[in-house]
Amino acid sequence: MQAAIDRRVFLKTSGALVVTFALTPFPGSAKPPAVRKPLDLDHVDSFLAIDSDGKVTVYSGKVDLGTGVRTALTQIVADELDVPFSDVSLIQGDTALTPDQGVTYGSLSIQNGGLQLRQAAATARQALLQRASSKLKVDVNHLNIDGGLVIGPNGEKLPIKSLIDSPSLLIKIDKSAPQKRPELHKLVGKPIARLDIPDKVTGRFTYMQDFRVPGMLHGRVIRPPALGADLLAVDETSITGIRGIVKVVRQRNFLGVVAKTEWAAIQTAQQLSVTWSEWTGCRTRRSYGITSAVPGS
Amino acid sequence: MSMPEFALNINGRDLVANVDDPAMPLLYFLRNELGLRGPRFGCGLGQCGACTVHIDGLAARSCVYPIGAVPGKVVTLEGLGSPENPHPVQRAFIEEQAVQCGYCINGMIMEAVAFLKRTPKPTEEQVREALRPNLCRCGTHLRIVRAVMRAANT
Numbered sequence: 514m515q516a517a518i519d520r521r522v523f524l525k526t527s528g529a530l531v532v533t534f535a536l537t538p539f540p541g542s543a544k545p546p547a548v549r550k551p552l553d554l555d556h557v558d559s560f561l562a563i564d565s566d567g568k569v570t571v572y573s574g575k576v577d578l579g580t581g582v583r584t585a586l587t588q589i590v591a592d593e594l595d596v597p598f599s600d601v602s603l604i605q606g607d608t609a610l611t612p613d614q615g616v617t618y619g620s621l622s623i624q625n626g627g628l629q630l631r632q633a634a635a636t637a638r639q640a641l642l643q644r645a646s647s648k649l650k651v652d653v654n655h656l657n658i659d660g661g662l663v664i665g666p667n668g669e670k671l672p673i674k675s676l677i678d679s680p681s682l683l684i685k686i687d688k689s690a691p692q693k694r695p696e697l698h699k700l701v702g703k704p705i706a707r708l709d710i711p712d713k714v715t716g717r718f719t720y721m722q723d724f725r726v727p728g729m730l731h732g733r734v735i736r737p738p739a740l741g742a743d744l745l746a747v748d749e750t751s752i753t754g755i756r757g758i759v760k761v762v763r764q765r766n767f768l769g770v771v772a773k774t775e776w777a778a779i780q781t782a783q784q785l786s787v788t789w790s791e792w793t794g795c796r797t798r799r800s801y802g803i804t805s806a807v808p809g810s
Numbered sequence: 811m812s813m814p815e816f817a818l819n820i821n822g823r824d825l826v827a828n829v830d831d832p833a834m835p836l837l838y839f840l841r842n843e844l845g846l847r848g849p850r851f852g853c854g855l856g857q858c859g860a861c862t863v864h865i866d867g868l869a870a871r872s873c874v875y876p877i878g879a880v881p882g883k884v885v886t887l888e889g890l891g892s893p894e895n896p897h898p899v900q901r902a903f904i905e906e907q908a909v910q911c912g913y914c915i916n917g918m919i920m921e922a923v924a925f926l927k928r929t930p931k932p933t934e935e936q937v938r939e940a941l942r943p944n945l946c947r948c949g950t951h952l953r954i955v956r957a958v959m960r961a962a963n964t
Contacts, residue, residue, distance in 0.1 A: 579948065580910065711896070711904055713915055714887075714903045715848075715890075715891060715896060717893060718912065719847070723841075725842075731835055756831070774830065775829060776838045777830065777831075786934045
């Protein structure tokens, strides 16, 4: 688990890379890590980092399950910060790095997760403009951001990256930080090519089923033929011909097999001779030992 | 007991497969031994198409194709093209954004490439018929058909 711990604490604490809302996502930092990236829902840093090149990293607790929200959330942040779409990358669902925005379901990734990201970005934008204002000695209301540059009323141009070398402070998300008016959106509401499609049509995309770890074993569960069936007997001599079996796992009525290869696990699950009790009708909660009071039960 | 060996050619590469069981479907070798991610396990019954590969240019369901019976050259989605240099059908799928979750798309593309080879100028009806055995649960069928027609017309 060392790798996971390192990821939690990888952030640099000194130098230009760490800024107010810009804990820079560089794993494997040589310096001793001391600051944990915040994960709460109240801080900009939980959702966003801007590095010294002006590139933005978004930490999203909502994950793209094939609906395209990776692209959409990237649009929302890029638009709100007025940085180029290609300057924003999104890390999703890594619980060591991303805030808990709730589960990904119910069409809530945009309307909940997206709005949280938008407000974080709006707060960051406001902070950048305030810094630019004091640098340029220009009223903040006369400043704008476009293409990663703060633009002043007399044509002053200040790259965002020049504004992120302040000492480390956490910025709280400001619920009153003004969001861009919808008619000014350049990316939101516009058709943007999905980020994941080129990899998906060429076999490069990593689905959950593609994860492999060294020494990985494969398992299959053997299901009972009926809801109330009890596991009576398992005859392991029925699978002696299959190579690569590691273990038959039996715990009360649970039965599973573990094998060195997926095919061996499948074959073992199919061939294992198992005796289950006859169907005896649906069980009651009480027969499972559940006695807690549940409304309606 | 020595393991059976099979000489295979996968995406232009000659290799020898050492497998416990010649009846093992090709899919498990491609995914677990070679680490390929194009062919996917969907139903395991040859009924959904997610596992489709080409064997000697013909679309085949690798989840039910015994590795010991593979007669010729195997090409997977990875063997068609890359994000940098996609196959014309892959490019058409990108241009039509014909993917939602993308789990079925390997099969749609492999089936379509094999189909277009024998039917270079299909009607939309023919495309629908060719892809009828490939299932998409997201519902991007209309875009998929448009992508295949686009590939045929370019």
